[in-house]
Amino acid sequence: xxxxxxxxxxxxxxxxxxxxxxxxxxxxxxxxxxxxxxxxxxxxxxxxxxxxxxxxxxxxxxxxxxxxxxxxxxxxxxxxxxxxxxxxxxxxxxxxxxxxxxxxxxxxxxxxxxxxxxxx
Numbered sequence: 403x404x405x406x407x408x409x410x411x412x413x414x415x416x417x418x419x420x421x422x423x424x425x426x427x428x429x430x431x432x433x434x435x436x437x438x439x440x441x442x443x444x445x446x447x448x449x450x451x452x453x454x455x456x457x458x459x460x461x462x463x464x465x466x467x468x469x470x471x472x473x474x475x476x477x478x479x480x481x482x483x484x485x486x487x488x489x490x491x492x493x494x495x496x497x498x499x500x501x502x503x504x505x506x507x508x509x510x511x512x513x514x515x516x517x518x519x520x521x522x
Contacts, residue, residue, distance in 0.1 A: 411432060412431045412438035413431050414428070414429055414441050414442055414445060416428075416449070424455075424457070425449040425454050425457050426457075427457065427458070427459050428463075429464050430464060430465075431464070431465055432466040433461075433464050434466050434468050439471060442474050443478070446478040446489075447481065451485075455488060456489075456490070457488070458489075459475065459491050460492045461475075461492060461494055461497050462492045463494060464496060467496060467500050468500065469500065479510060491510060
């Protein structure tokens with residue numbers, strides 16, 4: 403059975419919950435496409451540079467992911483840490499599996515407020 407990428411398209415929405423304090427970046431669907439990863443990197447960089455003290459990456463609805471998304475999250479967490487921005491990650495079970503497979507659970511938990519969807 404051939405899989406079509408359009409069956410589960412990516413969605414990245416940015417919400418400014420409290421424009422001076424918190425930015426929420428909500429991810430859903432298929433986050434394996436390079437354009438989706440680049441969009442995520444651009445949005446997290448923009449939110450971190452905006453000077454808000456808190457950024458939330460809500461990836462609880464991500465259905466498909468791979469190492470590119472995990473790498474983008476690690477980079478975002480590191481950039482936020484360097485900018486002294488609190489970055490919180492909410493991970494779907496599928497994405498949590500990728501994080502674990504890459505052996506990066508400890509990195510994301512140490513540097514951010516990472517949690518899986520079930521842990522909320």
